[in-house]
Amino acid sequence: MSQAKSTAAAQPRKRFPGKTGGRGRRSGPWAVVVLCLLIAMFSLLPLGYVGVMTADAGWDTIEKLVFRPRVGELLFNTVALVVVTVPICVVLGIGGAWLVERTRLRAHKVWAVLLAAPLAIPAFVNSYAWVSAIPSLGGLFGGVLISVLSYFPLVYIPVAAVLSRMDPALEQSGSALGLGPWRVFFRVVLPQLRLAAAGGALLVSLHLLAEYGAFAMIAFDTFTTAIYDQFRSTFNGAAANMLASVLVLLCLLLLLGESKARGNARYARVGAGAQANPSRLALGGFQAPAQLGLAALSVLALGVPLFHVGRWLVAGGAEIWTRDALATSLLQTLGYGLAGALVTTILAFPLAFLVIRHPGPVSKLLEGANYISSSMPGIVVALALVTITIHYVPGVYQTAVVLVAAYALLFMPRALVNLRAGLAQAPRELDEAAQALGKPPLVAFFKVTLRLTAPAAAGGAALVFLGIVNELTATLLLAPNGTRTLATEFWTLSSEIDYTGAAPYALLMILLSAPMTYLLFAQSKKVAGQ
Amino acid sequence: MASISIFTLAACSGGTAPTASDGAAGSATDAITVYNAQHDTLTQAWADAFTKETGIKVTLRQGDDSELSNQIVQEGAKSPADVFLTENSPAMTQVENAGLFADTSAKIQEQVPAEYRPSTNKWTGIAARSTVFAYDKTKLTEAQLPKSIMDLADPAWKGRWAASPSGADFQAIVSAMLELKGEAATLSWLESMKENSKAYKGNSTAMKAVNAGEVEGAVIYHYYWFGDQAKTGENSKNVALEYFKSQDPGAFVSISGGGVLASSKHQDNAQKFLEFITGKAGQTVLQTGTSFEYPVASDVAPNAKLTPLSELQAPKIDPAKLNSAKVTELMTQAGLL
Numbered sequence: 001m002s003q004a005k006s007t008a009a010a011q012p013r014k015r016f017p018g019k020t021g022g023r024g025r026r027s028g029p030w031a032v033v034v035l036c037l038l039i040a041m042f043s044l045l046p047l048g049y050v051g052v053m054t055a056d057a058g059w060d061t062i063e064k065l066v067f068r069p070r071v072g073e074l075l076f077n078t079v080a081l082v083v084v085t086v087p088i089c090v091v092l093g094i095g096g097a098w099l100v101e102r103t104r105l106r107a108h109k110v111w112a113v114l115l116a117a118p119l120a121i122p123a124f125v126n127s128y129a130w131v132s133a134i135p136s137l138g139g140l141f142g143g144v145l146i147s148v149l150s151y152f153p154l155v156y157i158p159v160a161a162v163l164s165r166m167d168p169a170l171e172q173s174g175s176a177l178g179l180g181p182w183r184v185f186f187r188v189v190l191p192q193l194r195l196a197a198a199g200g201a202l203l204v205s206l207h208l209l210a211e212y213g214a215f216a217m218i219a220f221d222t223f224t225t226a227i228y229d230q231f232r233s234t235f236n237g238a239a240a241n242m243l244a245s246v247l248v249l250l251c252l253l254l255l256l257g258e259s260k261a262r263g264n265a266r267y268a269r270v271g272a273g274a275q276a277n278p279s280r281l282a283l284g285g286f287q288a289p290a291q292l293g294l295a296a297l298s299v300l301a302l303g304v305p306l307f308h309v310g311r312w313l314v315a316g317g318a319e320i321w322t323r324d325a326l327a328t329s330l331l332q333t334l335g336y337g338l339a340g341a342l343v344t345t346i347l348a349f350p351l352a353f354l355v356i357r358h359p360g361p362v363s364k365l366l367e368g369a370n371y372i373s374s375s376m377p378g379i380v381v382a383l384a385l386v387t388i389t390i391h392y393v394p395g396v397y398q399t400a401v402v403l404v405a406a407y408a409l410l411f412m413p414r415a416l417v418n419l420r421a422g423l424a425q426a427p428r429e430l431d432e433a434a435q436a437l438g439k440p441p442l443v444a445f446f447k448v449t450l451r452l453t454a455p456a457a458a459g460g461a462a463l464v465f466l467g468i469v470n471e472l473t474a475t476l477l478l479a480p481n482g483t484r485t486l487a488t489e490f491w492t493l494s495s496e497i498d499y500t501g502a503a504p505y506a507l508l509m510i511l512l513s514a515p516m517t518y519l520l521f522a523q524s525k526k527v528a529g530q
Numbered sequence: 531m532a533s534i535s536i537f538t539l540a541a542c543s544g545g546t547a548p549t550a551s552d553g554a555a556g557s558a559t560d561a562i563t564v565y566n567a568q569h570d571t572l573t574q575a576w577a578d579a580f581t582k583e584t585g586i587k588v589t590l591r592q593g594d595d596s597e598l599s600n601q602i603v604q605e606g607a608k609s610p611a612d613v614f615l616t617e618n619s620p621a622m623t624q625v626e627n628a629g630l631f632a633d634t635s636a637k638i639q640e641q642v643p644a645e646y647r648p649s650t651n652k653w654t655g656i657a658a659r660s661t662v663f664a665y666d667k668t669k670l671t672e673a674q675l676p677k678s679i680m681d682l683a684d685p686a687w688k689g690r691w692a693a694s695p696s697g698a699d700f701q702a703i704v705s706a707m708l709e710l711k712g713e714a715a716t717l718s719w720l721e722s723m724k725e726n727s728k729a730y731k732g733n734s735t736a737m738k739a740v741n742a743g744e745v746e747g748a749v750i751y752h753y754y755w756f757g758d759q760a761k762t763g764e765n766s767k768n769v770a771l772e773y774f775k776s777q778d779p780g781a782f783v784s785i786s787g788g789g790v791l792a793s794s795k796h797q798d799n800a801q802k803f804l805e806f807i808t809g810k811a812g813q814t815v816l817q818t819g820t821s822f823e824y825p826v827a828s829d830v831a832p833n834a835k836l837t838p839l840s841e842l843q844a845p846k847i848d849p850a851k852l853n854s855a856k857v858t859e860l861m862t863q864a865g866l867l
Contacts, residue, residue: 135742229696
């Protein structure tokens, strides 16, 4: 680690002297900056909308609507949810990844997949299953339970990937210098996981701020559920926009926190390391407790939802499969998922590139712009787009273009976090070496960096796809007339407590998400060099 | 340059994504678009039967009462909607007040009795539902039930009852209370509700909470109970219904509305759709289907399991007077929203 750091420090951010002259290289970053600026401006549309609406309301209204006990309750619930859930996800994610990748855990290959698998179960399907199991589930406890079980893989997957790739030489050096296994873990291994864990924790936090369906089903109020309630009653009312403004502030705090946790260390490594033998620690007497713990986690996160979906499917019999909407919604979900994932990943690329290759306040700012939109509930983003398109671009109102744009706004960070990690591990020296050998910068970029980043891009796209499969409110508000997705159909039926009718949709969402989760899992290993 | 190509790409992939649905949207130019806040399954049944009879395709856009009414107001004359259907009437009044509805056809006015449509004839009632107190029959005897919905403000009810304050259903009930009891009494009732009650999302969920023993009773509409009983009964087996009657605000019968948008380019077909819904065939869907809402037109009797509307002693309220904006404001003030 310290060695890596010193390399980073010794690596000045300067242009390589090359044969191709300055023009291409100079304009390269500038073009990227302009592109990123455009993307960031697009990302800030919802924030601008909330800001204008807030300003329109005037201070008196703001004071009346923000400084009231209800907002205090929501603030407490939302903050408590994040403060309790995120550390648990980090501990489970890192702990699980370490057991699977770095110990002689029996059946570790099976556990490796099982720990990633809960990502294929949408949070509101999880909620639906848990409410079937425990009808009284609710409150902060319920919210944390559902969130942890749904979202810990967001930490586990990237951390496991880093662990499986990490150069054992660092740990061996640590041991050689007299550190015990625990100290090696805390002083050598853990710091290497910072980027992955902080990225995962940020994704978990943003999910918590924006989640609606899972919490609505168990009667736990957060800012997002309250904003949704306000919008349902008054559409773009002042109160809803005030709540959204407070939510934006919370998001900014999170970003600041993540940026601090991430640090500025360098993580790329040049040259082949001794990858063949990642050292695995003997578990000894801890083997049984570890197996039991992982089994318990898997039963809670996978067993409960699968069992209850199965139970409703059996209770519904053949009849529940006869709805016409089933095939339509499956195809539409697939179509939007693929289109949205593609567009979002392409839009995220320049940003990730700028952040990793040209770090600085500007790139940080441009990157941050995208997190703000994704921390806002789908309904806020959707309403901003409804209002803007009706008044300024009526031609695209209620077309697929707007919906895909909303998906890009909501899910850009998922692509970004993955691409960022991928680019961080694609050593710029290789790119520069290619340039030094006479390749024009763009060619060098496509041949070297893009190829090295492709797995990360696929992982990011898979995460975006998962998000779109689960998305509810933006889809309802923006989709072309007659659109039905698995999520909207599931929600309609389950909120009528037609649990049997909703079950096939739950199953299809899981089946559609499973290959994406596997892709994400497999690619995360590849991007980490295995 | 790069940004242009990205936008082209977005347009392309966005445009190709939903081709699978084109069949559903219908290629015929006479197809109508319905903004539907009614239960999806009910309107789908209406739409399917209507298409079968007339060949006119119907595309549904699903949402909640206020969500869709506000959206229509925002869209104004550019609204792609031909018909708007709701579960309650306040959202209809909002669109009516914005001047966006066309008059209902003579046939509709003929089919629907005057008490189930506004005197302006800018929209029509299509169904009705009654407010009830759904209670846990293993915990409460009839003698222990509240006599009036206003009694639930009593501190004795603290922590014992539930509702779904964020939904249009409940807000319609509050609008009736506002009309009958005035602003001060309603606000004070809402403030005690904030203290006394538990909030759930959706009437079904509130009823499920009663069934699970989390609360002793919930203010909901009647048909959630009948619907669950007709299915597995799993969420209502411990639950019984109490009708407040005696013209109490808690005996409020809410009218579901339907209207044709003045901006609709398919006026005739849109009117035909509402004529179908309020006609014999459409109302019979309410009688024989699984929605358990009350038919209000064409002399169709309700499902035999339901207490007839005439016996509910509902308070008489002009649906055009129900004010959703004021209700939301009061509920926000009370901290319920």
